[in-house]
Amino acid sequence: MTIEEFKRDILRLQPLMQRTAEHIIGNPDSAEDAVQETVIALWEQRATIKESKDLERLSLTIVKRRSIDQLRKQKPTVSIDAESLMLTEAQQDDLEERYQLARQLVDHLPKRQRDAILMKYEDGLSNEEIEKATGMSRTHLYATLSRAYTSLRNAIEQHKKELP
Amino acid sequence: MKEEKELNDDLKQLLDALEEHGRNTRRQAQLSDLIDQLATQEKTVEMPHKHRKLAPLWWAMGAAAACLLLWLLVKPTTKQTPEMEEKNLVEVEKVEVTEPIMTEENNVVIEEPVVKEELLTEEMPAVPKKTPTKVEKPRMKIIEEKPEEPVLAEVNLTEPVKPTDTENIESNTTPTENETPVAVQKPQRRVIRSLNLVCYECQKDPEHEVKPKPNVDNRTLFGQPQDPNMKNGSLAFEFKLN
Numbered sequence: 001m002t003i004e005e006f007k008r009d010i011l012r013l014q015p016l017m018q019r020t021a022e023h024i025i026g027n028p029d030s031a032e033d034a035v036q037e038t039v040i041a042l043w044e045q046r047a048t049i050k051e052s053k054d055l056e057r058l059s060l061t062i063v064k065r066r067s068i069d070q071l072r073k074q075k076p077t078v079s080i081d082a083e084s085l086m087l088t089e090a091q092q093d094d095l096e097e098r099y100q101l102a103r104q105l106v107d108h109l110p111k112r113q114r115d116a117i118l119m120k121y122e123d124g125l126s127n128e129e130i131e132k133a134t135g136m137s138r139t140h141l142y143a144t145l146s147r148a149y150t151s152l153r154n155a156i157e158q159h160k161k162e163l164p
Numbered sequence: 165m166k167e168e169k170e171l172n173d174d175l176k177q178l179l180d181a182l183e184e185h186g187r188n189t190r191r192q193a194q195l196s197d198l199i200d201q202l203a204t205q206e207k208t209v210e211m212p213h214k215h216r217k218l219a220p221l222w223w224a225m226g227a228a229a230a231c232l233l234l235w236l237l238v239k240p241t242t243k244q245t246p247e248m249e250e251k252n253l254v255e256v257e258k259v260e261v262t263e264p265i266m267t268e269e270n271n272v273v274i275e276e277p278v279v280k281e282e283l284l285t286e287e288m289p290a291v292p293k294k295t296p297t298k299v300e301k302p303r304m305k306i307i308e309e310k311p312e313e314p315v316l317a318e319v320n321l322t323e324p325v326k327p328t329d330t331e332n333i334e335s336n337t338t339p340t341e342n343e344t345p346v347a348v349q350k351p352q353r354r355v356i357r358s359l360n361l362v363c364y365e366c367q368k369d370p371e372h373e374v375k376p377k378p379n380v381d382n383r384t385l386f387g388q389p390q391d392p393n394m395k396n397g398s399l400a401f402e403f404k405l406n
Contacts, residue, residue, distance in 0.1 A: 007199045014195055015188045032191055039195055043202045098181035105178065121179050122186030149175060156174045 001049050009055050010039055017063045019095060024067035030074070034066040041066075105155040113148035116141060 017038060021031030041062050042055065049055050106117055112134075119125045119133065131141055365372045 003199070003203050007196060010195055010199065011192045014192045015185075018188055018191060028187070035191065036195065036198060039198060040202065043199065095181065095184070098177060099185045102178040102181045103185075106182065117179075117182070118186075121182040122189070124183070124186050124190065152175055152178065153172075156178065 001046055001055070005052075006043070006046055006049075006055075009052050010042070010059075013056055013059050015095075017059055020060060021063050021067040021070075024064065025070050025074075027074075030070045031067065034063060034070050037066045038063040101159070105152055105159070108155060109148055109151050113144055113151065116144045117148050117152075120145070 014035065017035045018028075018031055021034040021038075022028055025031050025034065038059060042049070042059055045058070049058065106114055109117065115134065116130060116136075119130045120127070125133065127138065127141060130136070131138060134141070136144065
């Protein structure tokens with residue numbers, strides 16, 4: 001497995017590993033650490049991995065163990081049933097579906113509102129950073145975000161009506 | 165109120181999904197950097213487990229092969245200076261052994277001077293040089309079969325001579341100019357012949373009396389004429405026949 005192939009597969013598996021770790025640990029930052037440790041462990045075993053399926057299986061196993069290790073550090077007396085802590089496929093698909101729907105609804109917003117929403121939530125920028133990036137004032141930004149929320153609510157209602 | 169709350173919850177989930185996706189994107193970028201960093205470290209500092217063990221072995225093998233190749237290339241082209249050649253030559257000098265080797269076979273004692281080759285220096289040359297040594301084949305002297313003259317078979321020795329050296333004659337002796345090759349190379353044959361002396365006339369006539377010849381110095385044991393140049397050659401035949 002070459003470096004490029006490894007990187008591609010790891011980036012593809014990152015959301016799954018992150019959610020699995022977060023589901024076990026309950027803390028996004030600790031889950032991120034667990035995922036990074038998993039990637040390092042996978043890198044060291046890169047020579048033994050031949051197919052992407054092996055990588056996926058191995059990555060989930062390692063991230064589960066690392067997450068449990070993290071959890072034990074935080075709460076050493078709590079017994080852990082690892083299998084029950086694992087995410088089900090339905091939960092993983094639900095997360096993916098929700099993102100796709102959100103992206104679809106946000107894309108229909110006017111450009112200014114869309115940029116403000118994506119910068120605030122997807123890019124994780126603070127209000128001050130958005131003001132600097134867009135050149136809007138604080139009041140203008142608040143007004144824009146409020147209009148975006150209203151539009152999204154309407155869009156969700158419309159989407160619910162369209163569902164059978 | 166309830167609808168509004170549901171709408172808010174739906175919106176919140178939607179925005180959470182966006183937020184999580186954004187976070188994941190950033191984490192992916194971090195992981196990508198991490199993988200790049202690991203790859204760079206691997207190239208510069210350390211290697212994977214498999215290659216780590218083999219690397220020193222390959223280096224050693226390569227070095228050994230290079231040394232062998234170099235040695236093979238350099239060896240045939242080395243030229244020794246004359247001084248070095250002289251130094252490395254095995255010095256061989258022929259030394260004549262003064263004390264004669266005495267052998268006693270069937271009551272016949274034979275003293276023979278032996279020439280030994282003594283190795284004075286044991287220093288061998290790095291490149292063995294072919295010294296132009298003549299390997300002289302032992303000259304087979306054709307002995308003309310003549311009717312042997314009557315010679316007394318009994319040999320009386322006034323003083324028994326004890327052998328001083330028990331060395332094998334054949335291994336150490338080489339023919340010299342002063343010796344007859346036959347006498348040196350095949351002493352046993354000579355002795356056997358000497359014991360097999362039967363008077364020719366006695367075979368014909370059993371009543372024939374053998375009279376010893378008073379002077380047989382000019383003839384060899386077998387009745388052949390002695391080489392006039394051989395002065396010391398009579399050492400091998402010092403016993404006198406009555």
